[in-house]
Amino acid sequence: MDIFALPPLTLLLDGAYRALLALSYLFEPVASTNAAALAVVAVTVVVRIVLIPVGISQAKAEQMRARLAPKLRDLQKRHAKDRERLQRETLALYKDENASPLAGCLPLIVQAAVVGVLYTLFLRPEIAGHPNELLAQDLFGAPLGDSLLTAVGGGLTVSTGIVWAVVLVVILIVAEITRRVFRPQVPDEGPLAAPGMLGVLNALHYLTAVFAVFVPLAAALYLVVTVSWTLAQRAVLRRRYPLPSQ
Template sequence: MDIFAFPPLTLLLDGAYRALLSLSQLLEPLAGGASAALAVMLVTLLVRALLIPVGVSQAKAEQMRARLAPRLRELQKRHGKDAERLQRETLQLYRSENASPLAGCLPLLVQAAVVGILYTLFLRPEIAGHANELLAHDLLGAPLGTSLLSAIGGGIDLATGLVWGAVLLVILVVAEITRRFFRPQVPDEGPLAAPGMLGVLNALHYLTAAFAVIVPLAAALYLVVTVTWTLVQRVLLRRRYPLPAA
């Protein structure tokens, strides 16, 4: 079933297509054949700039969770055998602090929607019944509508290999820096305290690179810009909202 055959989603996709194509054409005198790639990166920057207030809320939520961690561990010790009581007491603790355990989820939802639209825009030969002109664009010879997996399967050329190598290198470097400077806090007890769980949590930093391999290059460019933005933003906000000392 094609969800974009649903009229409201068809209009949404067509609107996104026309906006991105218009921006690409506007940038063409400056960027030439890379205008669509530059348009994708500018859209990414715009989305992340609009999400700055939410990023601040996310940093506050992280600070709040770190501050409440000792009290949450105490509740776990007291009511660990009574799941219903533990859930009730946990929610009560968050309410007493005027906080939400789901605080900071909005950026993930918004970015998932943007990546989904970009993925679709550079995957379909037709958008709302007309030819998809975005598929004719590339970045230094690497087609924006082709994933690395597809490029390898079809016989990858040097230009495409170099572009994808640069994309994955940036994502992996950012992931490694993030892993080193923002280590996950694993509790002494509970499911996250299981042996090897820290390794699993660390491995999650590299999921973006794995995901980038299977999406069109345009969506991978979005990921490059957004993970870099996220790292810089987290560093700045961590200074503004430091976590309490252990």
Template sequence: MDIFAFPPLTLLLDGAYNALHWLAGLLEPVADGASAALAVALVTLLVRTFLIPVGVSQAKAEQMRARLAPKMRELQKRHAKDPERLQRETMALYRDEQASPLAGCLPLLVQAAVVGILYTLFLRPEIAGHPNELLTHDLFGAPLGTPLLSAAGGGIDLATGVVWAVVLLLIVIVADITRRVFRPQVPAEGPLAAPGMLGMMNALHYLTAVFAVFVPLAAALYLVVTVSWTLVQRALLRRRYPLPS
């Protein structure tokens, strides 16, 4: 079943296509063949700029969770054998603190939607019944509409291999810096203190690089820009909203 055959989603996808195609045409005198790639980067920056207020809320939520962590550990010890009571007490704690356990989830939802749209735009040969001209664009010879796995399966050329290597390397470098700078605060007791759990938590930073090999190059470019933005934004907001010692 093609969900984009549903009229509202067809209009959404066609609107996104027209906007990105128009922006790529506008940038063509400056970026030439890389105009669509530059358009994807600019759209990413626009989305992240729009999400700055939400990023601030996310930083406040992280600060709040760190502040409530001792109380949460106390509740987990007290009601370890009564999950329903633990859930009620946890919700009561957040309510008393005028906080939400879901605070900061909006950026993830918005980014998932944007990646989904880019994924679709650079895979479908037709958009709303007309040819998809975005698939004719590339970045230094690497097609924007081809995932790395698909390119490797058909015999990858040097230009495509180099572009993808740079993209994945950038994602991994940003992930490693994020892992080192924002080390999770693991309690001495509890499930997070189990052997290997910290290593698993650290490995989660690199999932973006794994995900990137399955999506078209255009979506991978979005991931490069957004993880870099996230790192810088988190560093700045951490200074503004430091975690309790």
């Protein structure tokens, strides 16, 4: 089933298409054939600016979760054999501390929605019944509508290869910096303390690079800007809301 065939989603997709196309026309005098790519970057920056309050809430929630971690471990020890009691006590603890175990989900939902829209915009030959002009756009010769897999399958040109190499290298560098600077805090006991779990947690940082290979270049550009912005924002907010000493 094509969910974008539903009238509300068709209007949403058409609105996003017209806005992105208008923005690319605006950038044409300075970006020429790369205007659509610059428009994607601009849209990403706007999305990240709008999400700054959410990022602040995330930093506060992360700080609180770190502070509550010893209490949660204590609850797990005391009620290990009573799952219902453990759940009640855990929810009560979060309520008393005015915290939420679901804090931080909103940015993931927003990111998935934006990537989904960009993915659709640069794949469909028609948007709401009219030709999709975005499919003709590129970044230094690399089609914005092609994924790396598609580009390789169709014969990878030098310019396209360079663009994709830069995209993936930037994502990997940001992932490595994030892994080193924001090391996950693994408890001494529990499922996360299992052998090899730290390696699994570290590997999760690189999933964005894997995902970028399968999406159109336009969506990969969104991911590049997003991970770079997120790293810078986390560094600033970590200084403002430091985690308690372990």
